Amino acid sequence: MKNTLILYFLLLISISVKGQNAQDIINGLKKDLKTNPDAKKTAIIYSDLTWYYSKIDIDSALHYGGKAAAESRKLNDSTLMAQVYSDIGAVYFIKGDFVNSKSNYLSAYKIRKLRKDVKGLAKINNNLANIYEKTHQYKQAMIAFLEALQYFESVKDEKNVSIIKGNIGLIHLKLKNYPKALNYISDVIQFQEKNDFKEELCVSCLNLGNVYLHMQDTINALKFYDKSIKACTAVGNKKGISSGFNNIASIKSEQKKSKAALALYQKSKQVREELHSDLDKANFDLNLALEFTTNKKYNEAKKLLLSTKPIFEQTNHSEKLQKNYKSLITVYSYLNKPDSVNYYLDKLALLDEQLLVSKAEKQTAELETKYQTEKKERLLQKSKAEIAIRELEIRKKETQFLILGLISLALLVIIYLVYRQQKLKNKQQEQEFELKSAIAKIETQNKLQEQRLDISRDLHDNIGSQLTFIISSVDNIKYAFDIQNAKLDSKLTSISNFAKSTIIELRDTIWAMNKSEITFEDLQSRIHNFMEKAQEVKEDIYFNFEVDASLKNIKFTSVEGMNLYRTIQEAINNSIKYAHPKNISISIKPIDNTISISIADDGIGFEMEQVELGNGIHNMRKRITDNGGVLEIISAKATGTKISIQLKKQ
Incomplete structure (x- = not known):
């Protein structure tokens, strides 16, 4: 465990180096701003600052995102505007504000659709699908992912194809279809490792670790969390690093290694706080509070639980809110505050009741659907019985006319044989006519082709040779006589060049005629x-x-x-x-x-x-x-x- 903590300490040092690299780029961009660039260059610098600040400081990223949006609107530059909206959407996504993230992505989507930017639309579909996945709208997420996948497969963009397949695997994980999730994400990781795509490996290894964790394979889960942290560190992805620490901490907590779990939760929190992502911070604080409760640090747990509660209430995260209320009940119970215990017991009961009502509404809708289906089946069965009665009556009438029918059938057979013989004869005549027409058409086409060839030969042999003679004669005149008159020399050159271009056009015409x-x-x-x-x-x-x-x-x-x-x-x-x-x-x-x-x-x-x-x-x-x-x-x-x-x- 000591060696593991040393490794994580070294990784944190590496993270700060990555952050420093981003800061160096930011400092360079700010220096460029001081040179008073034109409006277009200023807007582009603001857009770049939005992107690089998203790696190290969400609040600063949003500040420059607003400036970039304002400048691009002044310029009325739709291409730049679409990129700025996408960047701001990505910043809000990292922050955990999915409402504003979706709003900005949709603004970018409208612009790219007007510009018929198919590739840009596919990328935004992938980003919107990630929002749907985070907000548990798995059907909409799958539709958006598949639309994006269809485009990237059509243009053979293997890198983006692998990213989207990894996201589809993540949906299967959320739907608890672990074998499918394992297959999708494992294939994606093989491709990304082969091509050394560290930024993508950061996310994919984290997701595969989650799959193994749900399958209760903690050995492989820890293995891929470690891989994720290394890849995230290489590219400076603080969100991924924080998630990796958090997930390893949860395993240590389950293994009753509380000291190690607390240390890792604190490291996760330290990295995450640098990003100012409210929802993710709340999730980590909740896990840390649960660990504090296990270690009987009730006041520390209470402080974290009370700070995270409003965020889960605002974002309607019912599962997290249930954990929060239950933990608060436990904490206040140990702190001997019965009024607070009763208050959160009531809150928990109300939340459970709401969830039960929601579940009941869903079950009621399913029962209603089932009832309507059974009702349709009963009506269908009744209709089948009525049809059977009618068929019985028809059979009786058919029996009465059986003999007459047999006679009619014999007559019909004779008529059919005569008709068939005549039809075959007519068809044979039609085929003969079509064959004659086809032969005539071919002969006509052959004659036309022969005429074209004759004309092209005449053009080549007569006009072509005459033009060649003109060029040769003009060149001979120029070289045979010492022409001092510049105008005459220019005129002869013009005639020669005109004749040469005429030959070229003549050859093009002959080529087309042939x-x-x-x-x-x-x-x-x-x-x-x-x-x-x-x-x-x-x-x-x-x-x-x-x-x-x-x-x-x-x-x-x-x-x-x-x-x-x-x-x-x-x-x-x-x-x-x-x-x-x-x-x-x-x-x-x-x-x-x-x-x-x-x-x-x-x-x-x-x-x-x-x-x-x-x-x-x-x-x-x-x-x-x-x-x-x-x-x-x-x-x-x-x-x-x-x-x-x-x-x-x-």
Whole structure:
């Protein structure tokens, strides 16, 4: 036991180091505030202070959370506002104020929903589920956890998947389904140990220790509480450290090792008081009071019991309140205060009566449901009897017409055979017609394909070769004669370049004509070729092109594919020509039932109201409209230009 206490003392020293690291970061942030940063930077610093103070001082965290919320509202920055609300919700959760925690998380949820931030919504669902679990709303907690789990599994975020599965295991623990809880949390811990996720191990090992404790396996419970304390110490999680000490203390108390239990309760209390979490502090004080009662320190026990009683009454923790009243009855009995004993006997009786009424109401509702179910079953049985009587009457009538029915049946069989023969004949004729139509359609398509190939060959062999001849002739003129006239030299260069770009466009047209259908994968390859040529000319521009893997095989007609290719090509050319960007990004991804295409640059941009759009933009809109889509241009001088295209999925 002495060695154990020494270990815990060393852990407390480590905790103070972790707290010091957080304090160093906080000091740095406060120093940044003194440099009079702009409004956006100030709001971000307040938000960071909220998060780091939550590790060491809840009251300070809430103070800076309020400042961050006020600044983000002034800026009308919804992204920052959602993050601040989430941070404040986390601070209130640590404090044990689940009402304010839920309110702030819901505020963040509304903003993220408007922004269609699916990942942010999944994280908030997980946080709300933790609140539901703490307030014993296990059904709502499970629904919220499963919604979050569905998202994180879809994006293969294994870390968040493990966190949520651990939380689901915790619900099974609360529902006393210990085998399921053990399976869930054990699997999660294996994953977290493999990836050295100490912050997550801090919580998971504590929960697994609780599972083993409920299964009366104190050896494994102590083993995982120790693991939890080490992991929590490594990341500076004071709440987890305090909980670990408290749970080990409860085991020592059950083992009648009162001195060790009291020492551990005091260590737990010391760490927890630094966080200013009212509900958790009340829970620890209650355990400490029970230990004081066992050691006949009644005045110390009374002081703790009276301080925790209002908190349990406000938060409606009936189970804790029962323990509190019972302990007060015991304490006042030993202190020889019969009036106080009677007072808390009445309070306990009233609380027990309320719980009995609540239980009775629940049982009454169950009985009512059972009665209604039985009533429906009786009505069903009565209905079945009436149906049986009607069936008997029908059988009598059927017997009377049996002979007539047999004759009718024979006639029907003959009619059916004739009808079936005619139907088979008609079906055979339909199949022959469909086959002929299919053959004709294939022949027509083959002819069209042959015509396309002939046209593309003619374009390539005739116009292509003529354009090549023009380029060669212009280049020969330039190199054969010493042209001193700069205008003439520039004109010849312009003709040569125009002919070269015409050949490139001609090749693109031939490529489209040679295909009956075009996929995004085809377009990606073509656009990559185009960007490589552009990169050779504009080496200072970085190009990025991404197509979601699920869209690569979506097909377009050759006309639709060419329209889309020309639009993207025109957008890139416009960006290179007018915007002078450093980066150009093309992104193609699915959103709901649409395909979203984005061509964005970080160039100089322009004010939409002050610029008259040219024929190039009108042609782009026309091409996308012909494809059944919508094209939108978003530009500002400070942010560059983005062309957004929305197409319906085929």
